[in-house]
Amino acid sequence: MKNLKQVYAALALAALASTAPVQAQEIIKLGISAPMSGAAAVWGLGMEWTAKQAAEKINLDGGVTVGGKKYNFAVVAYDNKYTAAEGTKVAQNLINRDKVKFIVGGIGTAPISALQSLSERSGVMIFISAWGKSVKGPQFPLTFTQSNTPFEILDPLYKYVLAQNPKAKTVAILNANDASGKEVELVAQKAWAAQGVKVLSSNWYERGTTQFQPVAAKLTEQKPDIIDLGVAPPADAGIVLKELGVLGWKGVKVLPVGTSATQLAQIGGAAANGTYMGYAGDYSSSLATPVQQILNQGMLAQFKEPLNPLQVSSYDSVYALKAAMEASNSIDPKKIAAVLPTLVFETSYGKTVFGSKAIYDSPQQMQVPVMITQVQDGKMVELTRIIPEELKARLAAAK
Amino acid sequence: MEIFGQLFINSLQISAAYILFSLGLTLIFGVMKVVNFAHGEFFGLVLLLIAILVPWLNSPSVPLVVAYGASGAVSILATMACGWFLYHFAFKKFQRDMVGSFVLSVGLSLLIQGLFLEFFGGVPIKLPDLIEGNLRILGGAITTQRLVLTLIALLVAVTMCWLIAATKLGKSLRAVSEDHEAAMLQGIPYRKTALYGFLIATFLAAIAGALLAPVTVISANVGSDFLIKGFIAIVIGGLGSIPGSIIGSILIAVIESVGGYYFDPSLATLAMFVITMLVLLVRPKGIMGNG
Numbered sequence: 145m146k147n148l149k150q151v152y153a154a155l156a157l158a159a160l161a162s163t164a165p166v167q168a169q170e171i172i173k174l175g176i177s178a179p180m181s182g183a184a185a186v187w188g189l190g191m192e193w194t195a196k197q198a199a200e201k202i203n204l205d206g207g208v209t210v211g212g213k214k215y216n217f218a219v220v221a222y223d224n225k226y227t228a229a230e231g232t233k234v235a236q237n238l239i240n241r242d243k244v245k246f247i248v249g250g251i252g253t254a255p256i257s258a259l260q261s262l263s264e265r266s267g268v269m270i271f272i273s274a275w276g277k278s279v280k281g282p283q284f285p286l287t288f289t290q291s292n293t294p295f296e297i298l299d300p301l302y303k304y305v306l307a308q309n310p311k312a313k314t315v316a317i318l319n320a321n322d323a324s325g326k327e328v329e330l331v332a333q334k335a336w337a338a339q340g341v342k343v344l345s346s347n348w349y350e351r352g353t354t355q356f357q358p359v360a361a362k363l364t365e366q367k368p369d370i371i372d373l374g375v376a377p378p379a380d381a382g383i384v385l386k387e388l389g390v391l392g393w394k395g396v397k398v399l400p401v402g403t404s405a406t407q408l409a410q411i412g413g414a415a416a417n418g419t420y421m422g423y424a425g426d427y428s429s430s431l432a433t434p435v436q437q438i439l440n441q442g443m444l445a446q447f448k449e450p451l452n453p454l455q456v457s458s459y460d461s462v463y464a465l466k467a468a469m470e471a472s473n474s475i476d477p478k479k480i481a482a483v484l485p486t487l488v489f490e491t492s493y494g495k496t497v498f499g500s501k502a503i504y505d506s507p508q509q510m511q512v513p514v515m516i517t518q519v520q521d522g523k524m525v526e527l528t529r530i531i532p533e534e535l536k537a538r539l540a541a542a543k
Numbered sequence: 544m545e546i547f548g549q550l551f552i553n554s555l556q557i558s559a560a561y562i563l564f565s566l567g568l569t570l571i572f573g574v575m576k577v578v579n580f581a582h583g584e585f586f587g588l589v590l591l592l593i594a595i596l597v598p599w600l601n602s603p604s605v606p607l608v609v610a611y612g613a614s615g616a617v618s619i620l621a622t623m624a625c626g627w628f629l630y631h632f633a634f635k636k637f638q639r640d641m642v643g644s645f646v647l648s649v650g651l652s653l654l655i656q657g658l659f660l661e662f663f664g665g666v667p668i669k670l671p672d673l674i675e676g677n678l679r680i681l682g683g684a685i686t687t688q689r690l691v692l693t694l695i696a697l698l699v700a701v702t703m704c705w706l707i708a709a710t711k712l713g714k715s716l717r718a719v720s721e722d723h724e725a726a727m728l729q730g731i732p733y734r735k736t737a738l739y740g741f742l743i744a745t746f747l748a749a750i751a752g753a754l755l756a757p758v759t760v761i762s763a764n765v766g767s768d769f770l771i772k773g774f775i776a777i778v779i780g781g782l783g784s785i786p787g788s789i790i791g792s793i794l795i796a797v798i799e800s801v802g803g804y805y806f807d808p809s810l811a812t813l814a815m816f817v818i819t820m821l822v823l824l825v826r827p828k829g830i831m832g833n834g
Contacts, residue, residue: 181763185665223665225764321809348809352768354759355560357553358803358811361546365804379667379760390677390684391549411669411760447666 169207169214172475174199174462175244177234177259178251180223183351183379186407190443190455191249191273192221197439198462208466210475217462220244224255226322226351231255235262245477246465249290249458250274253323260287269477271461273454275375275401276327280504286481288498290464290510291457292423294328295503297400297514298335300530301422304516305370306339308420309396312369314342318359318384319374321348328375332400336372344368353380360387370396378403381419382411389415396420402517403452405524416519425515426526427451435459435492450524453515460491460510464498488542495542499534511535548682550800556689558796559696563751564769565776565788566703567744573720573783574740576639580648581629582773583766584655585622585745589752590761591659592618594668597756601671611673615753619746626745630738638737639723652767659763666762673757692754699750700789703743707785716740720783775815779822781829790830794818 176195178188199217207214220242222234231254238244239262246269250256253276260279263270264286271290272279280289306312315336319325329346336343344366349359363371363384371388373381381399385408388397402408402421409416426432427440427450439459440451467489468480485498485507493512500509514530564586571579596614601607633651637644674688707713715736718726727733751769759765776795780787795815802811822829 179665181660181665183667183760183762185667185762189665223660348807350809350812353808354765354768354772355553355557355799357556358800359808361549361553361800361804362808379669379762382669383760390686392684407667407669411667413672449666 169216171218172208172215172246173242173244174217174219174465175238175242175247176219176221176249176458177224177231177238177247177255178221178249179226180221182225184226184251184377186447186449187251187377187403187452187454188221188223190447190449190452191251191458192219193443193446194439194451194455195219195221195248195458195462197442198459202462202466208469210469211473215469215475217466219248221249224250224252224259226252226255228254228258228323231258232262235259239263239266239268244268245475247271248461248465251454253279253327257323260284263287267477269465269481271458271464273457275324277331277504278323278327280506280508282506284508285506286477288461288464288481288484288508288510290461291453292512292514293509294331294335294400296500296509296532297422298331299338300514301398301400301420301516302335302339302341304528305396305398305420306341309370312341312396314344314366314368315370315372316344316363316366316368317346317372317374318363318376319346319348320351320376320380322351324375328400332372332374341370349376349380351380356380356383356387360384360391360393364388364391364393368395370398373397373399373402375401377401378407379411382408382416385412385415385419389413398422402519403454404450405517405519405522406449409519409522414522417521419519420527421517421519421524422514423454424452424517424524424526425513425529426517426524427456429526431526431529433492433494439492453512456492457510460493460496460512463491464489464510488539495539496535497538499532499538511538545682546804548680549684550804552680552683552685553800553804554793554797556685556693557799558793559693559700560751560755560769561772561776561792561796562700562789563696563747563754564773565780565792566700566785567747567751568773569777569780569783569785569788570716570740570744570747572777573785574716575634575644575737576641577634577637577644578641578648578782579634579744580645580770581651581655582648582744582748583768583770584652584659585626585748585766586752586769587659587763587766588625588655589615589618589622589749590756590759590765591663591763592621593753593756594670594761595663597670607671607673611757615756619749619753622749622752623742623745626742627738630741634741635734635737656764656767663763668761670757670761686758689758692758696751696754699747699754703747704785704789706743712736712739716743772815775819777829778819779829781831784829784831787829787831 180188203216207216224231224234250272253274256274269286273291397419400422427436443451468484472479472483501507593614600610676687776791780791
């Protein structure tokens with residue numbers, strides 16, 4: 145509580161300072177390519193908002209110091225509509241028109257793959273939340289993932305769900321028919337099989353679908369114990385859950401990419417209760433840091449949605465970028481990218497590192513906790529928080 | 544047996560939404576020979592206005608049903624006014640000009656979607672249910688709300704068919720649709736008829752939006768999601784044909800429902816495009832022909 149008051153006081157001072165004349169400093173543009181309309185809009189809009197909060201705070205604290213020179217951050221965000229076609233347009237706008245050298249937020253494997261094909265060639269460093277494994281590796285030295293992906297989430301999530309529901313033996317999976325869905329489905333199949341759960345069917349839907357009754361009928365066809373809604377964003381997942389409720393299906397509901405209960409419960413109603421999520425956190429609780437609590441309040445005020453890991457990830461990547469710029473004493477993306485995996489840096493979660501070389505052959509994954517939550521009475525309840533072993537070891541070594 | 548009932552119920556409720564949407568599209572094409580890619584924006588405007596007005600009006604002293612009714616009426620009127628404005632300052636100048644109207648309507652669609660995003664934001668909104676509870680019919684499950692809305696939608700479609708088939712205005716619309724010059728020689732005022740046709744189409748899009756408001760997730764680009772299915776329906780049924788748009792809508796609803804169940808929802812979508820291509824190859828004017 146005391147810490148929270150200190151942060152409020154600091155922010156109040158910062159707000160006062162913002163009225164003072166701003167020192168003339170060079171601007172470094174930070175790009176964002178994320179869905180800002182449609183079912184996943186709240187992810188992209190929130191990501192833009194948190195990146196702007198980080199940029200403003202850094203600017204107010206004096207900016208980024210490189211080679212004795214001060215730089216300020218400015219965020220430029222575009223709607224990629226979760227599609228490869230729009231992702232290509234956004235990439236062109238950011239890299240060729242706006243001359244952005246650092247992209248601090250990206251959502252969607254398909255639009256991010258489109259962005260990446262240009263960014264790596266153009267020497268642009270990108271921080272992304274795309275779930276596909278194919279976007280990382282030594283062949284993409286300028287790409288970093290700033291939040292957990294299925295490779296970090298699914299195993300602990302499924303283990304937890306099965307521990308709570310030991311009688312569940314079968315699952316039906318639903319995913320969006322795009323690059324994110326295709327990659328996650330493969331990981332999910334293996335992860336369920338590894339836990340001894342039989343995958344009865346794996347189903348697909350197109351993003352932009354408005355009528356989910358046939359999808360729900362198909363999912364319940366073989367009477368699965370569990371339905372895994374894969375990468376469906378909250379708005380789509382909410383409708384599917386509602387339709388499952390209409391059909392009278394009462395099983396275990398899992399939404400690995402579930403980022404908050406608000407939209408899910410608003411759309412899915414009572415049918416959303418009981419849904420396990422692997423990509424949400426209760427940032428209002430005492431488990432959250434003071435910075436996260438303030439960001440959470442800001443998100444609620446701005447979007448009527450609590451903060452989620454996807455949105456906060458761009459805040460963290462702005463700070464990771466600042467740390468790497470100052471450590472490398474350069475604004476050259478290649479030099480910054482080379483230094484970043486060696487650093488311990490501050491984020492909204494506290495100190496963290498980039499790692500997971502064992503999975504991706506390159507340390508490009510930001511190490512943040514896996515938070516398992518559940519929708520209970522229309523509200524999200526955090527059930528457990530798992531700190532990655534690699535992070536524990538690196539922080540211990542750094543001490 | 545139960546699954547057949549469910550597939551029938553699913554097809555019925557999906558086709559009701561598509562019928563209302565595609566009727567307007569086909570009417571505009573029939574009367575004005577305009578392929579209106581901005582049609583979805585009329586549908587979207589109603590939904591977005593209702594999404595703002597219902598929470599604003601709904602209070603302990605204003606029941607939800609009243610809030611929905613008042614919001615629906617205001618939103619439909621506002622959309623009709625918007626349709627009138629667009630007709631007078633844009634579409635009137637591109638009647639019977641397929642290329643010009645195509646460029647105009649695509650441009651308008653993008654412009655309006657941008658304005659929607661600016662004014663309404665991109666966050667999807669779900670309004671509260673108007674009627675609670677589920678029903679079982681022929682072994683299939685449906686929410687009471689969906690059933691009521693489906694029946695109203697079908698009633699609107701039947702009324703529309705009657706209007707086209709039996710009224711003086713309907714006969715004028717059909718005459719203009721078949722041969723506008725011959726219709727004018729018979730004393731039918733073409734411009735006035737075209738305006739009425741455009742406004743009726745706007746009204747149908749607005750009614751579809753108002754009816755779907757309690758059951759759909761509302762976002763700035765919701766209109767374009769329906770537009771694709773609406774176009775598939777009228778291409779299959781026959782551009783400009785009212786019965787054709789109904790047949791086309793039912794067909795794609797059945798493909799979506801039955802194909803989605805027995806094969807895959809994505810394959811069902813693919814099947815719609817394949818059938819559209821086959822229809823265009825075998826019967827380029829659609830099942831019922833043009834007009």
